[in-house]
Amino acid sequence: MIYGYARVSTREQKLDRQIDSLNKYVKTENIFCDKVSGKSTDRINYQKLKEIAVAGDEIYIHALDRLSRSKRDIATExxxxxxxxxxxxxxNMPTTMIKLDGQEWVIEMINNIILEVLSSVAEQERLxxxxxxxxxxxxxRKRGVKFGRPDVKDKVDEVIKMVNNGSKVTEACQKIGIGKRTYYNYVRG
Incomplete structure (x- = not known):
C-alpha cells in the first residue's frame, strides 16, 4: 500500500501545497494529515498511519521537517x-525516491548521511x-505589550451591578462584552 503524510503547524495553515505534491504518488484518500507542531511525533493521524503501515508499504512525505523538527525524533522514526x-x-531527499534492486545498501548509506544533515537543519530551524x-x-514586553488573558475584573464587576439591579446574567454579559462562563468562573472564584 502507498500512503502519504502531510503536516502544518497551525490550524490556520493550509495543507494544499503538500497534498498537491503527494498526489503525484498517493491517492488523496490515503494521505494522513495533521495540523499540529512538529516538536513531537505524538500526533493523532501520524500515529494512525504508523499503526496501519506494514512491511512493504511506502509512505511519501513532502519534506523531512514535516516528519519532525527534532533530529532525535527523525532518527527514531x-x-x-x-x-x-x-x-x-x-x-525533498531525492535519494529516498530511488528504487534499486540489489544496491539498497548504497542508497541506505547515502540516505543516512543526508538524513543527518537535513535533520540537523530542521532542528536548527526550530531552535x-x-x-x-x-x-x-x-x-x-519592553514596549508595554501585555500577554495572556485580559483582566476582566472591571467588566465582571459591571455585570454584577447590573444583575443586582435586576438584569439577567445573559443580557448583562452581552451588553458588557464578556461570556457567561467568564462571569460565573469569576463569581465562583
Whole structure:
C-alpha cells in the first residue's frame, strides 16, 4: 500500500501545497494529515498511519521537517519504519525516491548521511524560530505589550451591578462584552 503524510503547524495553515505534491504518488484518500507542531511525533493521524503501515508499504512525505523538527525524533522514526519494513520516501531527499534492486545498501548509506544533515537543519530551524519568538516577546514586553488573558475584573464587576439591579446574567454579559462562563468562573472564584 502507498500512503502519504502531510503536516502544518497551525490550524490556520493550509495543507494544499503538500497534498498537491503527494498526489503525484498517493491517492488523496490515503494521505494522513495533521495540523499540529512538529516538536513531537505524538500526533493523532501520524500515529494512525504508523499503526496501519506494514512491511512493504511506502509512505511519501513532502519534506523531512514535516516528519519532525527534532533530529532525535527523525532518527527514531526512520529506524522505526526501517525495522517495520516500511519504506519512507521523503520528496525533498531525492535519494529516498530511488528504487534499486540489489544496491539498497548504497542508497541506505547515502540516505543516512543526508538524513543527518537535513535533520540537523530542521532542528536548527526550530531552535532559531523559538529564539526569534522569545526575542519578539521580550521586545514587546519592553514596549508595554501585555500577554495572556485580559483582566476582566472591571467588566465582571459591571455585570454584577447590573444583575443586582435586576438584569439577567445573559443580557448583562452581552451588553458588557464578556461570556457567561467568564462571569460565573469569576463569581465562583
Amino acid at each position: 526512520f529506524n522505526y519504519f526501517k525495522e517495520k519494513g516500511v519504506i519512507l520516501r521523503i520528496m 532559531t524560530m523559538l529564539e526569534r519568538q522569545r526575542e519578539g516577546i521580550e521586545s514587546a
